[in-house]
Amino acid sequence: MRTCAALVVLSALPVAANPMNDALDALVAAYPDHLASHDDKDLIWKDGTRMPIADGRADKTFQQRLDQPDIKDQFAFRYPLGTDVKPPGLNEDPGRIRFEPFFLKMYGDCCKGEVAKRLKPVAWLQKRGGGRLSVTTVNRVDERLAAVVKELDTLSPDMTRFLVPSAGTYNCRTIRNTARLSVHAFAAAIDINDKQADYWESLKGRTGAFTWRNRVPGAIGEIFERHGFIWGAKWFHVDSMHFEYRPELVALAKQGWPERRARLVPLI
Ligand SMILES: [Zn+2]
Numbered sequence: 001m002r003t004c005a006a007l008v009v010l011s012a013l014p015v016a017a018n019p020m021n022d023a024l025d026a027l028v029a030a031y032p033d034h035l036a037s038h039d040d041k042d043l044i045w046k047d048g049t050r051m052p053i054a055d056g057r058a059d060k061t062f063q064q065r066l067d068q069p070d071i072k073d074q075f076a077f078r079y080p081l082g083t084d085v086k087p088p089g090l091n092e093d094p095g096r097i098r099f100e101p102f103f104l105k106m107y108g109d110c111c112k113g114e115v116a117k118r119l120k121p122v123a124w125l126q127k128r129g130g131g132r133l134s135v136t137t138v139n140r141v142d143e144r145l146a147a148v149v150k151e152l153d154t155l156s157p158d159m160t161r162f163l164v165p166s167a168g169t170y171n172c173r174t175i176r177n178t179a180r181l182s183v184h185a186f187a188a189a190i191d192i193n194d195k196q197a198d199y200w201e202s203l204k205g206r207t208g209a210f211t212w213r214n215r216v217p218g219a220i221g222e223i224f225e226r227h228g229f230i231w232g233a234k235w236f237h238v239d240s241m242h243f244e245y246r247p248e249l250v251a252l253a254k255q256g257w258p259e260r261r262a263r264l265v266p267l268i
Pocket of ligand 1: 189191243
């Protein structure tokens with residue numbers, strides 16, 4: 001016979017955490033100008049728009065998650081914070097899966113001139129010859145980048161060659177060899193000096209295989225991360241000059257999310 005004591009113990013067990021709920025909480029908190037809340041099915045925007053969280057397709061391959069993602073897929077991988085940049089596991093690209101309608105609604109459609117009218121110039125390491133760069137004012141990305149610059153300015157002179165000249169910010173374009181819009185099309189990304197950078201497609205050998213490589217110091221990445229930007233050096237499909245504003249992924253990483261697992265959704 002079960003005792004009442006045993007029942008009490010059972011009922012006191014913590015309710016299993018729902019990692020997707022935590023991820024969506026972080027998403028709403030990261031974009032307070034745009035997002036109001038979420039429930040189990042939808043992300044709810046401040047203007048009342050409801051955007052489905054999941055498309056119901058549980059068996060998507062990695063490539064399908066890139067090409068036909070849903071909001072949930074954006075959280076497929078844990079973003080690894082910090083200066084210690086290690087080769088990621090196969091296809092581990094935290095932040096590289098993006099549900100395009102989410103970004104179009106937030107930052108605007110560059111093809112319709114909606115991004116260009118929200119740009120603001122930011123001084124880019126001017127004492128080191130960096131000039132000025134234009135980024136979006138949406139989500140105060142301009143202010144976040146200015147805060148990054150202030151910290152980068154304190155780095156030793158031998159870091160300048162990784163940063164200056166910048167390879168660009170706003171560019172109304174798709175990602176190379178894809179039909180997917182780049183975060184540069186939303187003016188929420190910056191490329192540092194491409195001469196010291198590695199890009200996975202450029203690392204490909206004759207067989208099409210490539211070995212991950214990064215030469216950009218982790219100290220630079222950590223400064224960007226402190227202000228809500230993620231770094232392409234932390235992707236298996238490395239793009240080590242690339243930074244983009246994704247504060248939800250940084251916030252989740254600070255929380256140690258998701259516990260124990262690097263992957264949230266199964267990958268095929
Ligand atoms: Zn880039």
